[in-house]
Amino acid sequence: MLTDSDRYQLLKALEHNPNLSQRQLASELGYSLGKLNYCLKALMDKGWVKAENFRTNQNKTAYLYQLTPAGITEKARVTRRFLQRKVEEHxxxxxxxxxxxxxxAQQTP
Structure with missing residues (x-):
């Protein structure tokens, strides 16, 4: 199950740098490659992220991960929830x- 924190971190990272490889993205977020793959698949299944193969790239396994309009809307929602949780923690x-x-103060003579 994807937590709000995972969802927020991943959507934010993809928005800022959609051409990172899965390995680079996993390293940046501190995720295992398996966890990142699971998270990306979950976001794609929801329709929040789409993956496009670089047709002109020599490495045919390279993908560009883009937020869909629904993904942008979800990022805004999850950002609000994430911020609220952090404010409450603070x-x-x-x-x-x-x-x-x-x-x-009570213990100090």
Whole structure:
């Protein structure tokens, strides 16, 4: 199952550099090649990414991964969800830090 984080990272990377090879993309995202292949297939099955073979490229296995209009819309949705989650995490961390500061202040003679 593709998490919002995976979806966001992959859609963002493909939007910025659609001509990366799967190996390069996996390395950039810190994914195994198998995980990246699974994620790309899931995005293509949803119609959010399409793969086009470079016809003029000597390496006939090279593909250009492009976001479809539906993929661009999904990237906007997942970006909003990802941002909201990060904001909530940030607020939680701020609360934890404040609680720790109070604990330290109470323990300090």
């Amino acid at each position: 607020q939680q961390i701020e609360q934890e830090i404040e609680a720790l500061k109070q604990e330290v």
